[in-house]
Amino acid sequence: MRIATFNCNSIRARLPIVLDWLRDHSPDVLALQETKATDKDFPAGAFTDSGWHVAFRGEKSYNGVAVVTKKEPDDVSFGLGDDDGESETRLARVRIGKVTVVNTYVPQGRALDSGMFVFKLKWLGRLRDYFERHFADGKAPLIWVGDLNVARHPVDVYDSKAVWPHVCHCQEVIDAFSAVTEWGFEDIFRKHIPEAERFTFWDYRQRGALERNRGWRIDHILASEPIAKKSTGCVVDLEPRRAGRPSDHTFVYADFK
Numbered sequence: 001m002r003i004a005t006f007n008c009n010s011i012r013a014r015l016p017i018v019l020d021w022l023r024d025h026s027p028d029v030l031a032l033q034e035t036k037a038t039d040k041d042f043p044a045g046a047f048t049d050s051g052w053h054v055a056f057r058g059e060k061s062y063n064g065v066a067v068v069t070k071k072e073p074d075d076v077s078f079g080l081g082d083d084d085g086e087s088e089t090r091l092a093r094v095r096i097g098k099v100t101v102v103n104t105y106v107p108q109g110r111a112l113d114s115g116m117f118v119f120k121l122k123w124l125g126r127l128r129d130y131f132e133r134h135f136a137d138g139k140a141p142l143i144w145v146g147d148l149n150v151a152r153h154p155v156d157v158y159d160s161k162a163v164w165p166h167v168c169h170c171q172e173v174i175d176a177f178s179a180v181t182e183w184g185f186e187d188i189f190r191k192h193i194p195e196a197e198r199f200t201f202w203d204y205r206q207r208g209a210l211e212r213n214r215g216w217r218i219d220h221i222l223a224s225e226p227i228a229k230k231s232t233g234c235v236v237d238l239e240p241r242r243a244g245r246p247s248d249h250t251f252v253y254a255d256f257k
Contacts, residue, residue, distance in 0.1 A: 002027040003101060004253035005219055006240075007147040007201070011035040011066065014247050015043055017240050018068075019050060021251055025237075028070045029094070031103035032056075033147045035064030042066070055092060063089040065103050065146075071096055080130050087123075091130075099227065100135075104146040109167030117167050120149070124176040131183050135224075138184015142224040147201075147249065149218050150177040152187075155197050156217040168218055185222040188254045189234040198236045201249045210241055221254045230256045 004027040008014040011032060022030060035042065037058045047054040047068055057078045058064030067073070075095040079088035092103045107123050110116035135142055151169040154160035163169055181187070189198070199215025206214055221234060234254040241250040 001099070001256045002253055003029045003143055003145060003221060003256070004251055005031045005145040005221060006251045007033040007219060007247060007249035009034050009247040009249065011037055012043060013245065015046055017243055017246065019046060021240060022050070022052065022068065025253065027253060029096070029101050030068040031101065031145045032066040032068065033103070033105035035066050036061055037064055055094060057088050057092060059089050063105060065089060065092040065105055067092050067094045067101065067103050069094060069096060080126050082126055082129070099141045099143065101143045101145060104144070104148065106147065106149045108149045109173070112165060112167055112170065120167065121172060121176045124180055128180045128183060131180070138224050139226060140224055141226050143227055144185055144222045145220065147218060148177065148220050150174065151216050151218055152177060155195065158199065158214040158216070168216065181222065184224050186225065186228040188221045188223055188228060188231050189252070191228065191231060192234050200236055200252055202241065204248050219249055219252050221252055227256060232257050
């Protein structure tokens with residue numbers, strides 16, 4: 001089983017990149033974030049015409065999540081289930097057989113002194129509650145993926161000392177993220193590549209960020225123990241970030257036996 005994640009930063013703008021990647025890498029599941037399209041504007045036909053199944057929930061100009069699958073999912077749901085629908089464009093869950101994949105676009109936080117940062121910390125707490133409500137414990141066959149907007153370790157940022165504290169790299173957000181992972185998740189990338197510097201996001205606003213490798217690892221694939229022990233590798237694919245009209249993120253994928 002191959003599981004992938006990609007913050008496309010507008011599915012309509014990045015559709016050729018996504019379709020080419022699907023064709024070349026044939027994942028069982030591709031989780032997309034920041035689709036930035038209402039449901040009526042989502043290009044679902046482009047996926048179904050190519051033989052894929054796709055579930056999505058979006059809004060105009062902001063947020064939006066989608067899950068592309070090789071097989072039709074046995075179950076699909078959206079949102080944290082504890083609000084009036086605000087989180088539906090930030091969380092999508094699909095089950096294929098016994099394996100559940102939860103795709104999340106965690107709030108970025110904007111600034112440390114903003115209400116959005118408080119919202120981010122609370123959202124991560126709500127996510128921990130979500131896992132506890134829907135899955136008995138860390139033994140459930142569960143994979144959590146997405147743009148999680150957390151760089152947990154110094155090696156996950158091009159210059160930890162220079163950017164600390166940042167809404168994606170500070171003690172408060174690391175603690176909030178750790179509270180979720182302690183439910184029973186293992187970082188699949190770090191399982192296989194414990195110390196290497198690899199990034200998944202390079203800011204458009206920094207001139208030459210990709211060429212100078214001034215990036216962040218904020219896109220993650222995590223798995224509960226029964227799935228994590230079956231993982232065989234994890235890859236950050238840089239080529240889509242080098243393509244014409246790229247997203248500021250790139251694809252991450254993991255293979256499981």
